[in-house]
Amino acid sequence: MWTFxxxxxxxxxxxxxxxxxxxxxxxxxxxxxxGLRAGMPAKDPLFGWWxxxxxxxxxxxxxxxxxxxxxxxxxxxxxxxxxxxxxxxxVLVGPLDVVDAAVRLLGEPARVVSExxxxxxxxxxxxxxxxxxxxxxxxxxxxVSWYHAFGEETGMPxxxxxxxxxxxxxxxxxxxxxxxxxxxxxxxLSPSCGGVCRIGxxxxxxxxxxxxxxxxxxxxxxxxxxxxxxxxxxxxxxxDNPTSNAIYQAIGYEPVGDYGHVVYA
Numbered sequence: 001m002w003t004f005x006x007x008x009x010x011x012x013x014x015x016x017x018x019x020x021x022x023x024x025x026x027x028x029x030x031x032x033x034x035g036l037r038a039g040m041p042a043k044d045p046l047f048g049w050w051x052x053x054x055x056x057x058x059x060x061x062x063x064x065x066x067x068x069x070x071x072x073x074x075x076x077x078x079x080x081x082x083x084x085x086x087x088x089x090x091v092l093v094g095p096l097d098v099v100d101a102a103v104r105l106l107g108e109p110a111r112v113v114s115e116x117x118x119x120x121x122x123x124x125x126x127x128x129x130x131x132x133x134x135x136x137x138x139x140x141x142x143x144v145s146w147y148h149a150f151g152e153e154t155g156m157p158x159x160x161x162x163x164x165x166x167x168x169x170x171x172x173x174x175x176x177x178x179x180x181x182x183x184x185x186x187x188x189l190s191p192s193c194g195g196v197c198r199i200g201x202x203x204x205x206x207x208x209x210x211x212x213x214x215x216x217x218x219x220x221x222x223x224x225x226x227x228x229x230x231x232x233x234x235x236x237x238x239x240d241n242p243t244s245n246a247i248y249q250a251i252g253y254e255p256v257g258d259y260g261h262v263v264y265a
Contacts, residue, residue, distance in 0.1 A: 011047035023194025070094025090265035099260035130179035132220030185213035
């Protein structure tokens with residue numbers, strides 16, 4: 001049975017203990033929950049949990065304009081969820097079997113992005129010219145432009161980019177790689193939730209690509225996660241980009257599972 005609320009604290013009280021049972025696979029719902037509790041804006045949010053046998057067995061969140069998060073929804077709960085939401089899932093993301101079950105009910109989507117979740121094993125730092133550092137307020141205009149460029153390139157915009165960059169900058173979640181004194185690549189690192197940090201986004205301007213900067217800034221942010229935050233580090237990749245998948249595996253990331261990002265609207 002699905003139970004829904006718009007109250008993030010009511011949702012947290014019920015769903016967070018369940019989500020913490022697998023903080024690696026639930027990295028996105030846990031970081032979204034932490035962000036909302038810290039004041040991250042969300043228009044008309046909706047949260048839900050699936051109960052069976054008197055126990056919480058699944059959780060879902062909808063924070064428009066972001067995808068409906070099906071990361072911790074069991075397959076048997078998909079049909080009741082689609083029915084409860086009246087089929088209103090314009091964009092959704094989750095494990096492949098869960099997404100496939102939703103697509104069978106919702107019909108052919110306009111776009112599907114295949115993704116893979118990786119977890120860092122043993123970090124191998126690439127030999128790349130330059131150095132990494134945490135972003136500072138003076139980086140703000142550049143970061144906003146890079147966030148916009150990343151959203152346009154991937155077709156997955158971040159909503160209010162100015163607000164998001166400002167919040168992440170204040171939280172020391174953004175890092176750049178510098179070469180010859182100039183920023184050349186960006187990586188984000190979420191706060192630790194359940195002992196897990198998540199890398200993303202990773203962006204290098206086209207004119208700076210094929211020089212190892214993306215791998216270097218990812219390794220730098222990853223080490224910040226393991227050493228300073230004492231956390232496991234994970235990231236998602238687009239499976240249609242073999243270069244990035246190869247790069248992340250080369251610096252120590254190991255596959256965990258495959259996901260689908262589905263767009264109807």
